[in-house]
Amino acid sequence: MSTPDILVVDDEPDIRDLVQEILVDEGYSVRVAGTLAEARDESRARAPDLALLDIWMPDGDGISLLKEWKQQAPEDFPVVMMSGHGNVETAVEATRLGAYDFLEKPLSLAKLILTVSRALEADQLARENIGLRQQLERAVYPEGVSARIQGLREQVRRIAQHDTWVLISGEAGVGKQTFARYLHSQSSRRAHAFVEVAVASLAPEESAIELLGQEQGERVRRGLLERASGGVLFLDEVADMDLHVQGRLLNALEQRRITRVGGSEPIDVDVRVVAATRKDLESLVRAGEFREDLYYRLSVVPLVIPPLREHLEDVPVLIEHFVATLHEHEGLPLRRFSQPAVERLRQHDWPGNVRELRNVVQRLLILGSGDDISRTEVELALAGRSPRLAEEAAPGVIPMDLPLREAREQFEREYLLQQLERAEGNMTRLAEQVGLERTHLYRKLKALGIEPRKGRGE
Template identity: 65%
Template sequence: MNQAQRLPESTRTPPAMSRSSILVVDDEPDIRTLVQDILEDEDYEVQVAQDAAHARQALRQRRPDLILLDIWMPDTDGIALLKEWSASGSLPCPVVMMSGHGTVETAVEATRLGAYDFIEKPLSLAKLLLVVERALEADRLLRENRGLREQAGSPAEPLGNSRIMQSLREQIRRIASHDTWVLISGEAGTGKRTAARYLHRCSQRRNGPLVEVAAGSIAGASSAPELFGSEQGGRVLYGRLEQANHGALLVDEVADLDLPAQVRLLSAINSRSFHRVGGAEPVKVDVRVLAATRVDLEEEVRAGRFREDLYYHLNVVPLRIPPLREHAEDIPQMLEFYLQRLLTRESLPERRFSDAAIARLRRHHWPGNIRELKNLVQRLLILGEGPEITVDEVETALSGARSPDQQLRGGVSLSLDRPLREARESFERLYLKKQLAAAGGSVGELAKLAGMERTHLYRKLKSLGIDPNDY
């Protein structure tokens, strides 16, 4: 297969990095023009709207990074518009209110509805620029902190001082300097998402968002709003693709995409535009795609389960994450990393691995890779006692890690004394864990085994606290 001949030119030419976009909503033409000129001189991309109706239209066209919103307008006042935008649970972006007739009560109400700040007219241009800069920075830090909370316990970059891991980090940094799509492959638990996050932090898009989505959750027509957003009754909900604008979209376990979802994603990213569900106008986006998989996508293409054109788009730059058994010399460093991280995060008593325990773990095959290592360390810290983790403890922990199937056959019973809902959830949890293990962690295969629709299955797994990545 001649990959280079099949690649569209757009995937090989890095686009220019986008500027922060600001929407200015004010009914006074002089103020709109003044603010627009000043912000454009500071290299911001600026849209203007003269009233609430035009502001709604601007939000349907694209999601800005910041809104400057006047309070007193002829059709709908700014507070009512702010209340409308916050009705979905959160504002589309930071909002700074502007008014020449503001009161303390108005400022309090705007803050209650989620406004970042309140600027009085006549505008102080120095203060305007300072508030804009601070609002954008605060939003960036909020996204970063949210990402760090989601990644709690994970390393900032692929761990290991072995030649293999040093070479991997160097390869990621080289790939990050280009704006191509990247296909990250590797066995379950090798750290594909860690590699993707490190790649994003090393890229020119580092100041933009990295939005992660599980492929199975965007399969099926009913789940299209999660990826593409929706418009209904004048309300706009922004999907994952639009949230990733100016940044990157990480599609985890991309092989779980069904064929219709593959078509929609390819069309959106290739044309850099899409339609929200229920929307009439196309939405433009500038997104880098990172895709992760633990299956052979080329084999999926041959089997007719994955589109060849999408495969070649994703496989512009392949990145393979090695299994832990290929760099076993890094195991002591990884054990120490997760040991210290878990001790700090969970406030557990201080413990350390004996030399014999480390030697035994270096000889382990690690079928679950880094995820298995992290879970083992956590189990040893919670169940063990004493300052030293001995080789006997390690042997017991390794032999005692039974599968859900073994748990069922080993006499785990479901109490009939509990309420029906609790008993049913216990059975569903055991059943789905067993089937997920049999499916090798593939939610697509699990859906076939369980006879369930994939989107509903994802919600069920989440409600039961089951993470497919553990399998």
């Protein structure tokens, strides 16, 4: 972890030098400023990890600068106010405006060291808590029990231990962002920011400000690279990035330093890049639509996420996971998927992958009623109809607005279930009743999710 950087703002040289000397002895990196203007320049060049700010300064008062800092970026860094002429009202006002603490002069060196230590610890804990909340709000664990997904999780854990760039590819909806967040959570950068960028939204004329930030007089806007420093910059659908923006981004990342638009001082940035794409970048490079140097920089460690149709054995686990998370985070009712309903979902080809499955589960929890979800409800949900309509249909009645294939499947299932009951589970008798050869009959029952030895009620 890097050495905490502290900015000491005081107009008295003796106090600046003394505080600097003490804090350097404690292992901190210390910068000093004798005026508010110098303090603005220092914080603009590089945001400190903590600022010690005197109230009475020759070019203004520290309370105004505190207010300015907190308006620009409230979570940037903690500020400890100092004053030899303070009173209770001043301390209360400083705290109300966002100061971490208030120290009276003459300074107690023991209290100074303790306050600095506690302020840095509190700030670190706050940042970690924000990261944990984000992890809770967004799934960071790729669910699945299949060998394919278990192998991918193990691969991600290995990749996370090295600070290389990563390119995650796969169809839309397979969970590329989930794997990116999982990689971040397993890496040494997990306590720092995960900054997501929808690169298609970066217009060439605005990209410099978005990526690098901007300085306009006393106002500072920190760009995506500066905000991601120490952590991960996630480039979502990187293939959609404009060629000009690609060059600007690559240049900044390779130099590991940026200069804000309108600024003059370079700022060091330390960013790990994780990119995701549903397109074939190599073919885009050949077509001149993606920079070759950026492609080779990104593809050092490729990670390919399979479509859901290639690991359908994970569907039951994913259903259980989505039901639990949608209940916990969105307050949706807990409903149980019957075995025929789960089997029907396992038979679907899922062109929208895991995202489509989540949407179907969400729709069934919102629009359905009762504790159990039936196969008929699933059929209606997959057909884009409200599961509530399932309650209006009498047993054995096929809804007339289903697509032909699904209506035929539903009829065949009802027909074979009735015939199975008449045959009392005897497959030879069933084959004779329906006029099918037994091998073909078994295949048909399996395709429709019917277990030969179980009746309708089971």
